[in-house]
Amino acid sequence: MTPRSRWGTAALGLLVLATAFPFYWAIVSSFTPEARLFQRPSLLPTTLVLDHYRALFTERNFWVPIRNSLIVAGATTAICVSIGGLCAYALARLRFRGKAPLLGLILAVSVFPQISVVSPLYLLLRRLHLINTYPGLILPYLTFAMPLTVWLLVGFFRQLPAELEEAAMVDGASRLRALWEVILPLALPGLAATAILTFVYSWNEFLFALSFTLGPERQTVPVAIALFRGQYQVPWGQILAAAIVATAPVAVLVLAFQRRIVQGLTSGAVKG
Amino acid sequence: MASVRLAGVEKVYPNGHVAARGLDIEIADGEFMVLVGPSGCGKSTALRMIAGLETPTAGQVFIGEHDVTALPPQERDIAMVFQSYALYPHMTVRENLSFGLRMRGAARPAIAERVAGAARALGLDAVLERKPGQLSGGQRQRVALGRAMVRDPKVFLFDEPLSNLDAKLRVETRAELARLHRRLRATIVYVTHDQEEALTLGGRVAVMRDGNVEQVAPPMEVYRRPASLFVAGFVGSxxxxxxxxxxxxxxxxxxxxxxxxxxxxxxxxxxxxxxxxxxxxxxxxxxxxxxxxxxxxxxxxxxxxxxxxxxxxxxxxxxxxxxxxxxxxxxxxxxxxxxxxxxxxxxxxxxxxxxxxxxxx
Missing domain, CATH: 2.40.50.140 (Nucleic acid-binding proteins)
Structure with missing residues (x-):
């Protein structure tokens, strides 16, 4: 092993440790009794209890924020991938006037700082009587999720050889049929990756969720966790348990689709 | 089968590039017409306009008696073999071959029969359940051919179908194509930049340059009596x-x-x-x-x-x-x-x- 690669390995190890330790610590702490949390911390857990998790789903009724988050993030993802997908396909393939400015505009929308649109959006949603409703979160989420989806998918669609859909159309398929039968199956890894990213963004979103919900019946996971802290105490054990519960579905999702995302489906389509 | 006619077809791209200026080409029913010329001469554009993949900026395209200028590709009843083959990578060879028939709503037994026939003719029986990624270059080329053959299209369009094959396979496939044409008596429009391929395959050859047709004639006439200096220099080796x-x-x-x-x-x-x-x-x-x-x-x-x-x-x-x-x-x-x-x-x-x-x- 050359000195350089030894240092490289060491640096890599440190990096992994630094990244993984907070997760480890959060998991361990979430199983540690509240009373022990602030006594001398030890790296290896001594007593493991399920108290925090039990409290989460009984006292706190954590199912409600989870359900809310699933509905909001799921609907946002579904709308983004279906409508954004069609939009991205058009932008990637069709020739029309003003395509470049349109793409620029979509990008511009996505770089707005969220905080700058909170107040106007609040007024708008109140007018529409959408405060503290699911659409009242889904619609604002589309403002950041849709540009992301469109940009990612335009890239994916552009990578697919145009000759494939030309062949499909010559073979008798309409453009939509060609999209459905040929392009979508090939774009699946890209669509899956985009859907997961959109879902994760929506799942983790905090500012809109805090601003546009009023009570626990519509609060999403991040908002619920943030509001755990009381006036006099911070229930760290429960917060960490909730964080683990909130991270788990996302982690599972990414791991489940990892191969799909990485796998290239296009091999053998054209020469080479 | 049907004839094909380009009448005063022009194609000017938005960036000002002229790919075809007033093309007049008539291809008779059952004829093997080769469009040949150096790259950028407009031969592929001409083919794509017959296919409906490009829209002419002026002029008309006829297939048989019908003016198809405004029709999308799927309504022109043509088959096309692409230079890259453009096989559907997520489908098996069988699904690739049957795709056109399925899109046109053919009955299942008819599809199975036609696919089997084409596979037999092209020696693809053994690989019907494979995906394109598992095939050799020559096999892919034959799947592309087969995909066009299973249907009875009015016109076959070939866009440099042999250019990705090695020299030996190219010569073999060339002879196979000539045989195929004789057997199907199909109207074929074939694009190539290779003048030798054009001479050996074409019933007639249209030599193109800068979006114009320089000469349309049977191969031997193009060779013996080139109509212009360009044709004289381009044809023959x-x-x-x-x-x-x-x-x-x-x-x-x-x-x-x-x-x-x-x-x-x-x-x-x-x-x-x-x-x-x-x-x-x-x-x-x-x-x-x-x-x-x-x-x-x-x-x-x-x-x-x-x-x-x-x-x-x-x-x-x-x-x-x-x-x-x-x-x-x-x-x-x-x-x-x-x-x-x-x-x-x-x-x-x-x-x-x-x-x-x-x-x-």
Whole structure:
């Protein structure tokens, strides 16, 4: 092993440790009794209890924020991938006037700082009587999720050889049929990756969720966790348990689709 | 099957590039028409306009009696083989072959029968359940062919289908295509940049350049009577010698290296009319003893090509008169850097007007 690669390995190890330790610590702490949390911390857990998790789903009724988050993030993802997908396909393939400015505009929308649109959006949603409703979160989420989806998918669609859909159309398929039968199956890894990213963004979103919900019946996971802290105490054990519960579905999702995302489906389509 | 007609078809891209200027091409029912030309000559664009993948900016496209100019590809009843094959990578060979029939709503038993027939004809039986990624280049090419064959389209369009094959496979597939055409009696429009492929396959050949058709004729006529300087230089291998010269006031044509010949009897080549280019194929240049031919030259390079010798000559006694290529039988002894005589076959001379490049006679 050359000195350089030894240092490289060491640096890599440190990096992994630094990244993984907070997760480890959060998991361990979430199983540690509240009373022990602030006594001398030890790296290896001594007593493991399920108290925090039990409290989460009984006292706190954590199912409600989870359900809310699933509905909001799921609907946002579904709308983004279906409508954004069609939009991205058009932008990637069709020739029309003003395509470049349109793409620029979509990008511009996505770089707005969220905080700058909170107040106007609040007024708008109140007018529409959408405060503290699911659409009242889904619609604002589309403002950041849709540009992301469109940009990612335009890239994916552009990578697919145009000759494939030309062949499909010559073979008798309409453009939509060609999209459905040929392009979508090939774009699946890209669509899956985009859907997961959109879902994760929506799942983790905090500012809109805090601003546009009023009570626990519509609060999403991040908002619920943030509001755990009381006036006099911070229930760290429960917060960490909730964080683990909130991270788990996302982690599972990414791991489940990892191969799909990485796998290239296009091999053998054209020469080479 | 049906005829195809392009009537005054023009294609100007938004960036100003003109890919076709007033194309008029008629392809008869059952004809094998080859569009040939260098890259950028508009041959692929012409094919894509027949397919409906590009819309002409002016003019009309007819398939049979129908004006299809405004119809999308799926309503033109054509089949196309792409240069990249464009096989659907997520489908098996069987699904690839049946795709067109499924899109047109054919009945299941009919589909199975046609796919089986095409697979048998192309030797793809054993690979029907494989995906394109698991096939060799030649097999992919045949799947692309088969995908076009399973349907009974009005017209087959081929866009450089052989260019991704190695030389041996290309020659084999070329013969297979000729057989296929004879068997199906299909109308075929075939695009290639390879003039040899064009000559061997085409019932007729349309030579294109800069969005124009230079000549449409049967292969042997394109070879024997090229209509323009461009066609003369493009068709034939080794390429035709093109010797610039002029018809002098005394009525003879004077070219490079002291070459003097009686001019053609065409009205464009009367005494003193100016520049006329002589075209002569290397096969029509004979190497004789010095002083015994039309002029003398020096042998510069001799390339044995198996069945013949290709000789690069320098015209004139001093070898300063420009290059001339000649083909000689392999028995002939020609030493490099010696003086030889050259005799041009008077029956096989081609004369071209300058600067129009049109054939004179």
């Amino acid at each position: 080794p390429a035709m010698n093109l010797l610039p010269g002029e018809v002098r006031a005394d009525g003879v044509w004077a070219g490079p290296g002291g070459l003097v010949l009686p001019p053609p009897a065409a009205p464009g080549a009367r005494a003193g009319t100016g520049r006329v280019t002589l075209g002569v194929r290397p096969h029509d240049v004979a190497i004789v003893a010095p002083g015994a031919g039309d002029t003398d030259a020096r042998a510069d390079v001799v390339e044995p090509r198996g069945s013949e010798l290709l000789i690069y000559l320098r015209l004139g006694n001093d070898g300063a008169g420009g290059e001339l290529r000649a083909v000689a039988p392999p028995e002939q002894q020609i030493a490099v850097d010696t003086a030889v005589g050259v005799r041009l076959d008077r029956e096989r001379l081609h004369w071209f007007d300058e600067p129009t490049g049109r054939r004179l006679d």
